[in-house]
Amino acid sequence: MIKKERALPIRLRQLMALAERIDPRWPDLSKITKDLSNQQAGYHGEQYLDAITSPFLSPHFHTFRDLKLSVFHGTETIQIDQLHLTPHFALIIEAKNITGEIEFEQKFKQMRRMKDDEVQYFTNPTLQVERQKEGLQLLFDGWGITLPIYTQVVFTSSNVYFTVTDEYEEVRDTVCKSDQITSRIRRMLLQNKETVLTKRQLTSLCSKLLSLNVQDEWRSVVSRYGLEEWSIQKGVWCVECKTFSMVRGNRSWACTRCNRWDRHAHQKALDDYFLLMSPSLTNRDARAFLGLDCNRTTHGLLKAMNLKHTGKTYNRVYLSPFHRIGGAGEG
Numbered sequence: 101m102i103k104k105e106r107a108l109p110i111r112l113r114q115l116m117a118l119a120e121r122i123d124p125r126w127p128d129l130s131k132i133t134k135d136l137s138n139q140q141a142g143y144h145g146e147q148y149l150d151a152i153t154s155p156f157l158s159p160h161f162h163t164f165r166d167l168k169l170s171v172f173h174g175t176e177t178i179q180i181d182q183l184h185l186t187p188h189f190a191l192i193i194e195a196k197n198i199t200g201e202i203e204f205e206q207k208f209k210q211m212r213r214m215k216d217d218e219v220q221y222f223t224n225p226t227l228q229v230e231r232q233k234e235g236l237q238l239l240f241d242g243w244g245i246t247l248p249i250y251t252q253v254v255f256t257s258s259n260v261y262f263t264v265t266d267e268y269e270e271v272r273d274t275v276c277k278s279d280q281i282t283s284r285i286r287r288m289l290l291q292n293k294e295t296v297l298t299k300r301q302l303t304s305l306c307s308k309l310l311s312l313n314v315q316d317e318w319r320s321v322v323s324r325y326g327l328e329e330w331s332i333q334k335g336v337w338c339v340e341c342k343t344f345s346m347v348r349g350n351r352s353w354a355c356t357r358c359n360r361w362d363r364h365a366h367q368k369a370l371d372d373y374f375l376l377m378s379p380s381l382t383n384r385d386a387r388a389f390l391g392l393d394c395n396r397t398t399h400g401l402l403k404a405m406n407l408k409h410t411g412k413t414y415n416r417v418y419l420s421p422f423h424r425i426g427g428a429g430e431g
């Protein structure tokens with residue numbers, strides 16, 4: 101049973117919006133393009149993991165695809181690619197879309213990758229899942245739940261070769277390629293026959309976890325890539341001719357190049373604003389970004405989007421629907 105479906109990660113959405121809006125004269129386009137393709141590959145890896153683990157879905161197997169939980173008394177957030185809850189155990193799975201020769205070193209728990217004569221160092225994913233387990237364990241302890249928690253790290257590309265020292269059992273037990281994960285889950289099911297949670301307790305646990313799921317914090321793409329103001333193009337995108345050529349006509353947007361009409365074209369532009377510019381927006385910000393003159397038209401468009409906001413009428417500050425924002429807004 102799927103308890104939470106996977107959505108496009110905000111970081112990926114941000115890069116997709118940036119790839120459309122970045123001025124082609126920006127000197128460091130290749131870094132953005134490379135990050136976008138890495139993020140896309142990572143997302144596809146997660147979707148592949150969803151596909152290969154989907155045969156386990158049943159009324160007893162509750163699956164969360166991408167869960168962000170506020171843990172350690174609200175001081176930290178853990179992001180779990182896949183969480184499975186059964187009456188017998190919980191299983192955290194982290195997806196890794198890294199290719200090449202991967203070497204795990206036990207003493208300092210390091211991981212490095214050799215690829216195309218280049219050595220690169222990464223965070224050891226066994227440490228990542230260990231932290232996720234600690235966070236989840238703390239929640240379970242607080243709720244009096246004694247469900248055992250297992251962790252697995254799945255490398256989703258077949259183009260990967262591991263080197264692990266024999267004594268580094270942690271890695272051998274928790275790291276695998278995608279073609280091994282289903283047999284590992286089956287083994288867990290065979291080895292954990294005891295029913296720890298009743299159906300009712302499991303349902304209640306799922307609701308508790310869902311209620312703790314938090315949105316991403318807002319992170320500036322401008323500072324990450326050192327962008328300058330001119331480098332992000334404003335305006336409303338035409339999906340037909342793929343330019344920012346939409347202007348506001350009577351009750352709709354019209355493209356000055358291809359004459360396409362689109363009543364909702366501003367919605368994507370405002371999404372882009374929240375992804376790229378700021379987690380909050382005023383009427384004036386929206387006018388500048390959409391290229392509108394009229395306060396009232398802008399107010400009407402914003403109001404119809406039912407965004408969370410603070411303040412009254414033209415002084416409203418609208419809040420990003422994608423991000424976690426301190427303090428609850430109205431509406």
Ligand SMILES: [Zn+2]
Nearest residue numbers: 338341355358
């Ligand atoms: Zn057009």
